[in-house]
């Protein structure tokens with residue numbers, strides 16, 4: 001009996017897949033199909049497979065061409081499978097020509113001609129969300145590149161003064177818009193990274209036009225306005241999501257689960273620091289006015305673990321700032337101290353100071369340590385008095401986490417609900433802290 005094996009993702013099964021499977025089957029007497037698991041696919045840079053592993057396996061079983069369907073879960077599994085199932089022929093489409101020649105040591109390798117004109121990506125693209133980008137920050141470039149990696153979303157328009165982005169979109173099928181209204185007409189959803197003082201207007205205009213919004217945090221600089229926008233989004237059945245990329249990263253979410261699961265006992269303190277020292281002391285007023293102050297640039301990220309672990313019901317709060325410009329309300333460094341029932345927390349942020357950007361969560365049994373820069377983490381440690389019990393956790397973090405944020409945004413648009421990566425209470429409380437800073441009342445000044 002000649003045994004044949006082939007592998008694939010087989011998302012949204014189409015006639016290209018079916019033709020490949022028929023020809024694979026015809027090569028022998030028994031066909032095994034390996035279906036790539038979602039996680040394995042992520043590590044190959046293919047994200048947002050639309051169907052779950054079970055759905056994809058069931059679709060193949062229902063099709064009835066394969067004699068056996070298995071899951072492909074790890075790198076290097078193909079050699080194990082070929083040996084274990086005593087395979088004679090490995091086959092795959094010609095888009096992989098040459099790639100699997102190393103398997104010739106174990107069995108015959110045949111590349112079958114790929115069917116032209118059809119692919120899962122194409123099917124997903126047809127249903128794709130058109131994304132518009134607005135703002136002048138270089139971060140916009142990162143979003144454009146990361147959105148390209150997420151299946152089901154395409155950048156169709158940009159509205160920016162940033163020359164790097166203009167250069168990058170040249171020659172691509174992306175419209176460069178001279179006005180925000182023009183941009184909104186060319187997309188279904190928008191990513192906003194304009195100055196925080198403009199967010200309220202920019203978000204409102206997008207929502208009123210029926211566009212979903214992903215906005216760089218803080219959503220606004222006034223709490224009342226933030227809540228008004230969440231209500232507006234919900235009334236219109238639109239997604240309004242806070243863009244704090246750390247909130248969507250796997251490592252950070254696992255960390256939260258470990259804390260909530262009691263791994264370090266009862267949490268007594270949270271200390272989070274985020275700094276990035278620029279040349280702000282050389283700036284003149286016109287640049288200061290256009291730039292993000294420290295509390296807007298880093299506050300949302302630094303406050304994230306505090307509000308997600310301790311909740312938003314603090315009893316006392318103290319803001320201490322070193323100001324670059326009182327008039328422009330621009331802080332070079334701010335420390336925010338909280339007292340919650342049974343827990344103390346502190347966030348330190350600065351674009352005019354340098355410090356160790358780590359996160360420490362201390363509990364009655366042990367502590368979690370996330371090394372700098374903790375907000376881009378793929379790694380953290382749980383540490384105990386007895387070091388033998390210490391554990392290290394590693395998770396893949398690609399594209400600084402931006403692609404996971406875009407994926408979460410896409411999923412929220414598709415399903416109509418946002419998963420609890422970041423709830424509105426947390427987004428709102430971040431805005432409240434920033435509003436209090438901007439009002440100046442109760443802020444202790446270092447000069």
Ligand code: C2G
Nearest residue numbers: 007008009010011016017020092093094114115118
């Ligand atoms: N295919 C084809 N014609 C198409 C589309 C796909 O012949 N128009 C073939 C592919 O070449 C592959 C199989 O159908 O052999 C499954 O395609 P995908 O689901 O896109 O899987 P892929 O990501 O190519 O996975 O490690 C090898 C991979 O697992 C192959």
